[in-house]
Amino acid sequence: MTRDDRNSENAEALAIQALAFVASDPELLPRFLAISGIDAQAIRQAAREPGFLAGVLQFIVAHEPTLMRFSEETGIPPQQVTAAMRALPFGDDNHDRSV
Structure with a gap:
């Protein structure tokens, strides 16, 4: 396994953790769904698409209070x-063009 493969796997694991963070928040989830245009029932399927996990992280990074809360809660x-x-x-x- 190359370093890039490990980085990609670590990035995916972090993004999945971020998705769980968003999904468990009653204010963030509706905002994420509205911005992404995804139905709640379609998240599992969408998560398999290239770019979806990056979109989750873009959603978090684009709003500093959300990023700081995610960082505080996860370390x-x-x-x-x-x-x-x-x-x-x-x-x-x-x-602006993501998610």
Whole structure:
């Protein structure tokens, strides 16, 4: 396994943790669904699509209070969330065009 493969796997694991964070929050989940255009029932299927996990991290990174709360609750530094986002397919900094 190469370093890039490990980075990608770590980024995916962090993004899945972020998805659980969003899904468990009664204020964040409706906002995420509205911005992404995904129905709640379609999240599992959408999560298999390239770019979806990066979109979850883009959603978190784009709103600093959400990023800080996620970081506080998980112990994951904000810069690690950003690095994970960039390690995933379609994980760039174009928040306006993402998710």
